[in-house]
Amino acid sequence: MKLKSLLLRYYPPGIMLEYEKSGELKTKSIDLLNLSSSTDVNALVEEIQKAEPLITASRSDQVKLLIQRLQDKLRQHSNHKFYLFKVLRAHILPLTNVALNKSGSCFITGSYDRTCKVWDTASGEELHTLEGHRNVVYAIAFNNPYGDKIATGSFDKTCKLWSAETGKCYHTFRGHTAEIVCLSFNPQSTLVATGSMDTTAKLWDIQNGEEVFTLTGHSAEIISLSFNTLGNRIITGSFDHTVAVWEADTGRKVYTLIGHCAEISSALFNWDCSLILTGSMDKTCMLWDATNGKCVATLTGHDDEILDSCFDYTGKLIATASADGTARVFSAATRKCITKLEGHEGEISKISFNPQGNHLLTGSADKTARIWDAQTGQCLQILEGHTDEIFSCAFNYKGNIIITEECIFLQWKMMLGVFLQAGEDLFSRNN
Numbered sequence: 518m519k520l521k522s523l524l525l526r527y528y529p530p531g532i533m534l535e536y537e538k539s540g541e542l543k544t545k546s547i548d549l550l551n552l553s554s555s556t557d558v559n560a561l562v563e564e565i566q567k568a569e570p571l572i573t574a575s576r577s578d579q580v581k582l583l584i585q586r587l588q589d590k591l592r593q594h595s596n597h598k599f600y601l602f603k604v605l606r607a608h609i610l611p612l613t614n615v616a617l618n619k620s621g622s623c624f625i626t627g628s629y630d631r632t633c634k635v636w637d638t639a640s641g642e643e644l645h646t647l648e649g650h651r652n653v654v655y656a657i658a659f660n661n662p663y664g665d666k667i668a669t670g671s672f673d674k675t676c677k678l679w680s681a682e683t684g685k686c687y688h689t690f691r692g693h694t695a696e697i698v699c700l701s702f703n704p705q706s707t708l709v710a711t712g713s714m715d716t717t718a719k720l721w722d723i724q725n726g727e728e729v730f731t732l733t734g735h736s737a738e739i740i741s742l743s744f745n746t747l748g749n750r751i752i753t754g755s756f757d758h759t760v761a762v763w764e765a766d767t768g769r770k771v772y773t774l775i776g777h778c779a780e781i782s783s784a785l786f787n788w789d790c791s792l793i794l795t796g797s798m799d800k801t802c803m804l805w806d807a808t809n810g811k812c813v814a815t816l817t818g819h820d821d822e823i824l825d826s827c828f829d830y831t832g833k834l835i836a837t838a839s840a841d842g843t844a845r846v847f848s849a850a851t852r853k854c855i856t857k858l859e860g861h862e863g864e865i866s867k868i869s870f871n872p873q874g875n876h877l878l879t880g881s882a883d884k885t886a887r888i889w890d891a892q893t894g895q896c897l898q899i900l901e902g903h904t905d906e907i908f909s910c911a912f913n914y915k916g917n918i919i920i921t922e923e924c925i926f927l928q929w930k931m932m933l934g935v936f937l938q939a940g941e942d943l944f945s946r947n948n
Contacts, residue, residue: 520571523583528872528914529788529830530587532580534571547572548789550831554588594875598898599888599919603641607634613655614909615922618664618681621913624920625667627654633669635681638918645684649677656699660706666723668709670697676711678723688726692719698740703748703765710751712739718753720768730768734761737780745786745807752793754784760795762810772810776803782823787832792849794835796826802837804852814852818845824866829874834891836877838868844879846891856894860887866908871916878919880907886921 521542524533530549535542547565562580566572572580608628617624623644626634633647633654647654647669656670659681666687667679676690676697695715702709708729712718718732718739732753741754744765754760760774760781779799786793786807793805802816802823821841828835828849835847844858844865863882870877870891877889886900886907900921909922 518571520573520576523576523579525583525586527587527590529832530591532583534569536571549584549587550789550833552584552587552591554592556584556588558584558588591873594873596897599900601900601902602918604902605636605641607636607643608632612909612922613653614657615911615920616657616659617911617913617920618659619661619914620664621915621918623664623681625657625659626922627657627669629653631671633657633667633679635667635684638913647677647679647684647686649686649689650675652696656697656711658700658702658709660702660709660723663706666702666706668700668702670700670711672696674713674715676700676709676721678709678721678726688721688723690719690721690726690728692728692731693717695738698738699742701743701751703744703751704746705748708748708765710742710744712742712753714738716755716757718742718751718763720751720765732761732763732768732770734770734773735759741781741784743785745790746788747790750786750790750807752784752786754781754795756780758797758799760784760793760805762793762807774803774805774810774812776812776815777801779822783826785826785828787828787849788830789832792828792832794826794828796823796837798822800839802826802835802847804835804849816845816847816852816854818854818857819843821864824864825868827869829870829891830872831874834870834874836868836870836891838865838879840864842881842883844868844877844889846877846894856892858887858889858894858896860896860899861885863906866906867910869911871912872914873916876916878910878912880910880921882906884923886910886919888919 519537522535530552532547607626608630610629613627631650635645650671652672660666670676674693678687693713697711699712709721716735720729735755737757739753751763758777762771777797783796793807796802800819804814819839825838838844842861846855861881865879865881867880880886884903888898903923905923
């Protein structure tokens with residue numbers, strides 16, 4: 518094996534290695550999830566060299582510089598305010614979902630008008646209208662981090678694969694017998710998975726458009742679906758109160774997570790694939806050991822259904838959003854509640870961490886989105902302007918742009934910060 522180049526990954530902190538093996542270019546990552554501004558760089562480089570043969574002594578100075586750049590980034594916790602940048606009335610009928618590409622340079626919207634639209638984030642210009650579905654376009658996604666393909670899942674029981682650059686439809690995936698309500702690309706962008714009201718999930722080959730596997734075993738609708746970071750396992754959450762974990766390369770069910778007593782609302786892996794977080798209408802979230810499927814903690818405290826839940830990029834923090842109008846932050850290590858986010862006057866349907874992990878974004882039925890301090894629970898800013906409940910919101914990769922969604926889109930930019938960070942790339946290449 519021969520190391521070709523190093524790539525700096527800011528969120529979560531890590532170094533990507535590009536290397537050649539048997540004439541083929543491959544990549545692997547060194548995750549630095551516990552990196553802090555006070556970490557001893559020399560000691561860390563020594564540890565990396567012992568664990569990774571590709572990092573030889575001749576590369577040690579280069580690795581030190583990369584780690585120092587990561588530490589500099591960790592010190593840049595921004596507290597700039599956001600201002601309303603653009604209002605987009607995107608479709609003739611209500612919207613269903615929004616998704617950003619990894620860099621945040623463009624985003625997509627799904628709608629009841631049976632289309633998906635591609636938008637330029639900076640200008641607000643409509644780039645493409647993806648037409649062809651015969652019913653509501655409900656589930657949408659980019660194949661991040663590449664961002665050159667888009668998948669759309671529809672109530673017409675099909676999924677379509679599109680070119681993000683030209684709007685051309687590559688494939689139409691047919692096989693489900695009911696509405697498609699969730700979908701996800703694997704990290705390698707070789708597969709797309711779809712979850713349906715027909716109680717099954719399907720894996721599709723992006724290259725040839727063929728069905729690879731059908732994942733059967735749930736007894737009710739599948740409403741949540743995602744791959745782990747490695748792409749070797751996939752998780753499905755169902756209205757049958759259970760979550761199933763599957764092998765992506767065989768379609769075999771690894772185990773079923775049984776413990777919730779109501780419908781599942783969210784299910785996902787943390788970054789290092791060691792934990793699984795599930796949220797449920799039973800007012801709880803559960804934390805599971807991803808290696809054996811055992812429940813390690815039940816996160817309680819909410820008075821109503823859990824509508825969304827998430828990890829931060831490093832997997833150290835967990836956030837939960839509820840129909841009781843509050844959100845909570847838990848430590849993944851201690852399983853204890855760190856802080857409670859109070860202030861919304863309606864249910865919170867969406868919650869997410871910024872890439873830096875110090876702020877949280879919530880969207881609510883009270884027609885506002887809010888930004889919070891993830892450690893103290895203090896509300897830092899209220900984003901107002903919507904005339905109906907917000908059911909989707911998201912940060913871009915840098916954390917300096919927010920998109921919030923109801924029937925129209927409001928786009929927010931970080932005051933000052935957007936200009937300071939405009940020159941950053943997703944990965945900084947160091948040859």
